[in-house]
Amino acid sequence: MGRAEKVTVRAVAERAGVAVSSVSRVLNDHADVSDGLRARVLAAVEELGYQPDPVAQSLRSGATRTIGCIVRDIANPLFGDIVKGAENVLHDAGYSLLVSNTDGDIRRDVDYIELFLRRRVDGLLLSLQAEDNADMIAALRQASCPLVLLDRDVPGLSASAVLCDHFTGIVAAVGHLVALGHRRIGLIAGQPVIRASRERKRGFDEALAKAGLPVAPELVRLGPYAAEFGHASTLELLDLADPPTALVAGGIQFTMGSLRALHERGVRIGAELSFISADDIDWLELHDPPISVVKRDHMRMGHLGADLLLRTLGGEAHPCFEPVGTTYIHRASVQPPGVSR
Amino acid sequence: MGRAEKVTVRAVAERAGVAVSSVSRVLNDHADVSDGLRARVLAAVEELGYQPDPVAQSLRSGATRTIGCIVRDIANPLFGDIVKGAENVLHDAGYSLLVSNTDGDIRRDVDYIELFLRRRVDGLLLSLQAEDNADMIAALRQASCPLVLLDRDVPGLSASAVLCDHFTGIVAAVGHLVALGHRRIGLIAGQPVIRASRERKRGFDEALAKAGLPVAPELVRLGPYAAEFGHASTLELLDLADPPTALVAGGIQFTMGSLRALHERGVRIGAELSFISADDIDWLELHDPPISVVKRDHMRMGHLGADLLLRTLGGEAHPCFEPVGTTYIHRASVQPPGVSR
């Protein structure tokens, strides 16, 4: 096993025949350094292969060049894309990314917040599981580093945010189904503790109202973000005496669960039921027939979030909001029974 | 914005009326501490809400309680599952996980290795992009922390590894296709710089040989792990004068690319072509008709890798190899043209 001799500033200083502070000056290019000294220091650095110790730098400076990222499920391609986009930007800026996995348990959000703050991260990228948890808000208030919320909205908190326009996407999706003649449209979405869920529900309601369609509470299922919920809800909707002819699923977990339920029942999308997913994941279109989606660019969201964080760290920006557009993409659908045109 | 007063050991010591070292003794339960002192220290800790600074602890102890993880694409659910499994185990053991994204560029493997080592991570989880890169091997030799390879094999390196049995899975898959009567079977897989690719090719060759089938070099495409390669290769195979009747794709990227190509061409899996993916991703089965897969439990691989790392760190284990089984799951297929039975 290789053993690298630990080469410190002191070693470099001795090698160059100067004081340690001079080495530090050169490396952090603090003005007023003579060319001769600079050259000798750089030569010594090169010869010894010196590299400053980030841990010592962190203790001294208070900055760790580390960002903490909190997401529900890093294996979920939605969050994977966010993390990937963020990591790309942060890496290029010299930051490293710590990840988490809160997995449906809101207390783990709090745990990770406290853990990352204790580790003195320079910033936090947050895709929280709920926006109204008191413990979580209290934990975030302790933060002395910039915070960026990813598609979340916690009022009264000093944080930036990257927000998606879910409303427009759902309105377009439902509008399209209505135009096809659907009158019984189901919605499976998350609980209102997350802005995305509220916006989806609001878009759903407004689109129906605009079309003069009645609200059918039994066709709306709001629950925890888990494939099991999407699965169970889809089965319940299919078992209704008067089942929906079209279904909008408001998150990738729900989409997964719903597709599995439809698959089990042998219900063919586009042939027997119109299905729209409110999160475009790359592979959804590969279904046969393809699934219609409301598309969001998750990598871009991570990208923007990291960018916002870096700009705040660099003092170039104060907390602000960055909107991310949403596009509705129609891929396949079917007219409801009894509709002629 | 909340401003937490930094409470140090010194503050706790003064509050309790003892020396700083006594505080340290109590917290790290170094033997020989009187109950009275312990109680007073613990009380002061509680009252002040003291929490040790991990950065200072790291500088002092040399350990950062941080693990670096190197993967090609964290947004890929395959790697996402690995990272998730590893993070779960590491978090419970008090470690945090730094992630990366090497994205097809082998030099980024080297960059991240050097970055993480400079940051003094306590261990490295490595899903490398090639096993034979000299710079990468040189970088890893500099490591003084334990290394765990994830489904990779770098001979001559002091590292543990979690390995999948790809061979058996591909043999089962090809064997099944042969039993159905297929005689022209295509393979899309990675280059031999990664053990997984070599094992898949070896399994493919042996299964064909065992069936007394000729080797058809034009049906085997080995290339970089990218959806584009799977896509282009699939189109090339379809365009052959004598195209394959069945296709085995040896990695999730290739599967993605191939499915997209088949979708574009309107080729129906199970109706016109048998398709087997060598990496089961949760959602593959949701295709209609379902796709046959060679299943691997990626989360378990991350789990085992992290466990191996922790055991090595705890001195409970020396570098070793942990095998992960592979299962072939048949979901749908089609007999080749001209086969009656």
Added chain:
DNA sequence: CTGTTAGCGCGTTCAG
């Protein structure tokens, strides 16, 4: 059993 002291490696005051 407990207190005093010396660094871990770095950046940054201050004098010269």
Added chain:
DNA sequence: CTGAACGCGCTAACAG
């Protein structure tokens, strides 16, 4: 323009 000295917060020697 350069060097000497201090301290970030903690742990581990070494004394008492």
